[in-house]
Amino acid sequence: MKEQDLTSFIHGTRNYFSCVMGSSPEIGTPYLFDCNPIHGDFTASIHVRGQRKGAVFFTAKREMIQRILEAFGENKYDDQLLADMVGEIANTIAGNARESLGDRAVATALRVAADLSSPFPH
Amino acid sequence: MNSALPSPADYTLTAPLKLLIVDDSLVIRRSIERHIEKWNFASIQTAGNGAIAMEIFRKEPADIVTMDITMPEMDGLSCVEAMLRIKPNVQILVISALADKSTAVEAVKRGAMGFLLKPFDAAKIHEALQEMIEDVV
Numbered sequence: 646m647k648e649q650d651l652t653s654f655i656h657g658t659r660n661y662f663s664c665v666m667g668s669s670p671e672i673g674t675p676y677l678f679d680c681n682p683i684h685g686d687f688t689a690s691i692h693v694r695g696q697r698k699g700a701v702f703f704t705a706k707r708e709m710i711q712r713i714l715e716a717f718g719e720n721k722y723d724d725q726l727l728a729d730m731v732g733e734i735a736n737t738i739a740g741n742a743r744e745s746l747g748d749r750a751v752a753t754a755l756r757v758a759a760d761l762s763s764p765f766p767h
Numbered sequence: 768m769n770s771a772l773p774s775p776a777d778y779t780l781t782a783p784l785k786l787l788i789v790d791d792s793l794v795i796r797r798s799i800e801r802h803i804e805k806w807n808f809a810s811i812q813t814a815g816n817g818a819i820a821m822e823i824f825r826k827e828p829a830d831i832v833t834m835d836i837t838m839p840e841m842d843g844l845s846c847v848e849a850m851l852r853i854k855p856n857v858q859i860l861v862i863s864a865l866a867d868k869s870t871a872v873e874a875v876k877r878g879a880m881g882f883l884l885k886p887f888d889a890a891k892i893h894e895a896l897q898e899m900i901e902d903v904v
Contacts, residue, residue, distance in 0.1 A: 664886040717798045726794065733792040736837065737885045740864025747867060 647697060653745045654691070654701045657738040665716050687727055689735035693746065703735045778897060782904045783809035787829035789820040789846065790862070791838040795885075799833055799862075802892050817841025821849055828854040831899050834879070836863040836870065844877050851878040858899040862887070 655672055663669045688704040705713075710730050711722045719726065786808045790796050796813045803811075812829065814820035818840035824832075832850060836843035847859050861874040864885040871882040880902065883895045 661886050664888055714794065717794050718801045719794065719797070729793050733794055736792075737864040740837070740885065741866045743870070744866035 650693065650697060650699070650746060651701070653742040654738055657741040658703075660741060661734060661737055665713060687731040689731045691735050691739040691742075701738075703731065703738065705731060705734075778806055778893070780807050780900065780904075784830040784900065784903060785810045785827065786812070787820065787823060787832045788813045789815075789817065789832060789838070789843065790835040791815050792835075795835070795862075799892060802889055803896060817843060817846040820846055824850050824853060828857065830857065830903050831896070832857060832859045833896070834859050834861050836861060836865055836874070844874060847874065847877045847879050856903075858903055860895055860899050862892075862895075 659669050659672070686704055686706055687710055688702055691701040691703070693699045693701070707722075707727060710727045713734070714722060714726065714730055717730075786803070788796050788799050788811065790799070790813075793815070796815070800811060800813065810827070810829075812823050812827070814823055816838045820832075820834075821841065823829075828850075834843045834846060843861060843863070847861070850857050850859065858881075859879045860881040860883060861871075861879040862883045862885060863870060863874075866884060874882050881895055881899060883891060887895075
């Protein structure tokens with residue numbers, strides 16, 4: 646993927662949080678992260694297919710997803726609902742990215758990071 | 768927002784309408800339900816995929832349907848067509864994150880009456896549903 650492709654996802658993420666939470670997130674500088682799964686984190690992946698392949702991962706801590714669920718009016722936070730929320734966020738960001746990427750952006754695998762004993766499917 | 772429409776807090780249905788909410792996300796289904804829970808729908812049913820939605824719709828055709836597009840079992844656009852064959856005057860609001868124009872065009876071509884892009888806020892879902900209701904009553 647090229648930097649231009651990533652812009653669609655950054656824009657989609659900003660738009661999502663602005664609409665749902667009422668404030669736009671700060672976008673920081675990317676850095677390499679120790680990939681050991683962190684207990685309690687939830688991750689959903691968006692796969693990009695076509696000539697330029699790649700993947701974008703949306704990962705959030707349990708507390709952050711709980712805050713988002715609160716914004717949707719939820720007051721119970723079981724793992725199923727947290728995973729549903731993360732999947733919906735990834736689906737929405739992927740769907741919004743189709744405005745510029747066409748049907749190359751597909752939100753697919755959803756895994757709870759605590760269960761990440763095997764890598765994401767490619 | 769259309770100023771001709773009453774504010775959501777004041778909104779009450781003047782006819783006993785039935786609503787069906789179709790979305791594979793439980794959070795979204797419950798969120799839409801919460802947004803309109805005081806509107807006095809005669810019934811509100813929900814479905815997590817197109818196949819379940821069709822089962823419900825065959826037994827009890829709703830007057831208004833909110834329809835996601837990307838779902839397991841049966842996608843939303845196929846659902847729109849199938850529902851219109853059963854009840855030609857059903858009002859279907861497609862609610863999807865798919866932002867390419869062709870998706871919205873295709874939804875309308877298949878018979879949807881409206882298209883709402885995710886993510887949406889309370890004002891947008893209220894406005895879109897109120898417009899659907901105005902067309903039914």
